[in-house]
Amino acid sequence: MFNLLAVLLMIFNPGDDIVIKDQWIRPGAEKMATALYFTLENNGSEVDTLYAVETDIAEMVQIHETYTDGDMMGMREIGEIIVGPGSSVKLEPGGMHIMVMRLKKDIKIGDEIDFILHFKNASDISITAEAKR
Secondary structure: OOOHHHHHHOOHHHHHHHHHHEEEEEOOOOOOEEEEEEEEEEOOOOOOEEEEEEOOOEEEEEEEEEEEEEEEEEEOOOOOOEOOOOEEEEEOOOOEEEEEEEOOOOOOOOOOOEEEEEEEEOOOOOEEEEEEO
């Protein structure tokens, strides 16, 4: 009976409402920075928030956005990404992205890098992103 309950809880886990698709990372050199991109879908009925991302490949990871101020373009940390129910957010070059800083080793095209995404409501989600341009 306990095993059946455990299986049912896994099947109906509210964390399954969050889906990560089309993840990829830019190649990068050791000690430098690169960026992780993906589409974040919330198929649930409640708002959720991505508040942290972890990886063993870098010393620091932050959630960033690209902004324009007059003639100047820059990037800044935003701390979290809120995704409403039934909606999606695309992290892409020139927009929101995950900055992966102070790489511990080179990332070359074709390398696969593991990340853990932390949400306020959903369970942690593990993803693997392939390095491409």
